[in-house]
Amino acid sequence: MNFLNKNFFRKNLIIFLIPLLIPTLLLGALSIAITQGYIKNQIAQNNTDLLNQTKSNIDLIFNEIDTLNIQFDYNSNIALTLKNVLKEETIYSPDLINTDKICFFLNSFANSKPYIYSIHIYYENENGRFYTTNNGITNLNNYFDTSWYKNYLNHPANEKLWIETRDVKQYDFEEKETKLITVYKRMALNNGVIVLNIKADYIQDLLNKSVTAPEQKIFILDENNSEIISNKTSNNINNFNINELLKSNTNVIYSTSENKFLSKTIIHSDRFSWNYISIIPEDALYYVSIRLGKYTIILLLVSFILGLILTFYLTRKNYKQISNIISIIDSAKKSQTIPVISSNTKNEFSYIIENLITTFIEQDYLKVQLSERKYKLENMELIALQSQINPHFLYNTLHTIYWEVIKATGSNSKPIRMIENLSSILDYSLTTPCGKVSLGDEIRYTKTYLDIQMIRYADKFDVLWTYNKNVEPVHTIKLLIQPLVENSIYHGIKNKDGKGKIKIKILLKNDLLTLAIIDNGIGIDTQNLKNIRDKLNFDGEYSNHIGLFNTNKRLKLTYGDNYGLLINSKLGLGTVIYIKIPIGYN
Structure with missing residues (x-):
């Protein structure tokens, strides 16, 4: 725990000091850099302008x-x-x-x-x-x-x-x-x-008024480099060795007599063969930058001390809460009883502790739910395996009846075609019921189903297919179209007076498959339509519905809750069922 306490203190120290020190350091460094850059770029021009103005004023006098x-x-x-x-x-x-x-x-x-x-x-x-x-x-x-x-x-x-x-x-x-x-x-x-x-x-007063800093010195030298006049300064730069100044070819020189760096500017007067010279100590020139640097260092020290005090205070205050959290986590790992935590303190740590306890309780509840769901899945799998026994028996029996009828009648009559189609439907339904199939197979299966229904309901309805060949390679869930067509026949067309029509429209656009089953049957009234829509949104199990609701549930389980059935209907006019699902080519 002592190591954890020290480590926690170091981390808090870094967390509190970095926000305090870095902005101060950056602000100070940028201020100094910008100020020095501006002064460095402007000082030569300013001094030149100053000397030119001084030269003009003095030349005007002489x-x-x-x-x-x-x-x-x-x-x-x-x-x-x-x-x-x-x-x-x-x-x-x-x-x-x-x-x-x-x-x-x-x-x-x-x-x-x-x-x-x-x-x-x-x-x-x-x-x-x-x-x-x-x-x-x-x-x-x-x-x-x-x-x-x-x-x-x-x-x-x-x-x-x-x-x-x-x-x-x-x-x-x-x-x-x-x-x-x-x-x-x-x-x-x-x-x-x-x-x-x-x-x-x-002239000296004129020079005194021309300087921009008390430490600045302006000389006027004759053709022999003898001083004619100069201004008065606030320091001992009056003892400056002029020869040192004239020997240097740079704008910044080091004066041995003054023991400091000086910035110089020189212009020449052709009329009188004079030299106007301005010199100013670097420390006076960069006074603002130096002052900013000192302030930055002071602020850094103050920030460090404040950060240290704040870190120590918060570490001491929060360490107990951290210890409680660690105790809860250790107890949970060892499956021990969670220690009792005082509820008097209301802060972020108590909030974390409450959520930790809640999380552990919910975790136990989730374990129970997962066990229950696992049991249900195993039970559903058993029921599904048992339910396959009867369809296989029916398929084999139906196949035997088909050949006995052929032997007895010796002709390809409607009953034989119906038995043959029904046999194909059972074979398609039982082959890999959980796998995906191509839309082409799904279309052929649905057409086989419709052949049986059109024999059963002779001249009761017509079917119109609308799709391009490019949709056939698309893979989707099995038994997607047939249950919806069956719904249109039994709930729309069957009870309609006169002949009905069913239109099946399939469109592939931008990796999205759109399927529409349209009929002009009796339609659905407003209340029943609302009930159907509510049931489609209900996440439950249906023991007797393997058509509309089962298809909707399989779509949501396969593609997500954003995909499913959408039904629009109007009483006396018909019903439209829409499906939109994401696709991929085989």
Whole structure:
């Protein structure tokens, strides 16, 4: 019993845990797989779109240099006016008026753009003068921001556009310098340069707003792969080695400095020869998948613990009932008295126990029924063997009478034909009474029977046969048609005024044999027809009926309860008997 208890516990554990663990495991695995697959397929495109949008926004800012270049290099009036003002030692009133208009335009342009720190317009002159926003015409000797001028002088003359980062401090008391991204545009028609100073903080804020995750890092590198600007991140990825990133040709790299895997995306800006680079740690990228994995593991553990507790509880609760069932089965096998079971508990086990006891009682009852049926079958077999004695005696006696009549009369008269036909009928009936015969033999036997009846009832009825030759090989039970024809003669045609007609129709279609015996006799009234139908459905024994009821019973015993006789009749018009049975060729 201890082994059975442990085995029962293990089975219950499996039964309860599998429904709990498998759906959770499948749901978690599918969620992780689908999420990772979606992220893996979308991350490159999303990062590319993000960088392209960032590139477009930043390029739009730095392209302001083109607007300034058109105004101060290609507009000859503005260029000539400013050059004259910067070159002359004394500034005259008309020049000041024109200069004020230009200053107003330039200040308005700079002040309307929150990302512009300042704009310097410089035409080469001996006075060291240049124009700057918010300060007008200024001299290099007394202005805080002059490093741009040194960079301009030191830069190769053949390069028309370049960008660099600078730090400026307007006042000495300022603790922090202002970081600028300076765009230089060398004038094509004039000797000079346009300097556009962009606030680096503004670009950094733009990058900060562009990232999709706090851990994501966006770099902007110049043509020398030096960092121009990058966003601020929530981790220490700011210390990332850019050279590690540029050496790898894959989208996923392992950073030794960060000790983690990173996903990268790079796009190039042809205008400024910049590289826009986005990197994001894999753990941040697959945050949802990792979280789902953790939840799945937690749910699996919780499910396992709950399943273990539930299994232990149910095993302990139901083991006693299982023991009772086993005791009942063992007692029944050993033919012992079934133990008394308490009827207070009402559950599935008590239901099983009650049914077990009922089954054992019914089994004993069935044994009694089987013994009784066996006795009846043996008795019927004995009666059948005894009943064959008289027909054999009659057949032999009838055969002797036939030859004595031939000797006495010496002619083939009607009595002789009747005796000959009757002898054939008895011979057919006694040969293998329980075996099946072909429908052709059954038809010939029925025709022999009808020859006798047509001599007996001269000009009382006609018989019409309707069938194809293909039905003759079909095998069926013996004495199928003759009892039904006899029923039509004695109960339909015999008491009819005038001449009657009997039609025998046989049809074979779709492995189903249909037989119809139709007569235009006196018919059957409604009540008697109902009584006959009820008797046909009654599963009993008939001592005096070997015709209609016996044929119906033999059909049901041979082919099943779905097959038998079907009778339709109307008083004064006639009767139809239908039979449908499954067939097979010999």
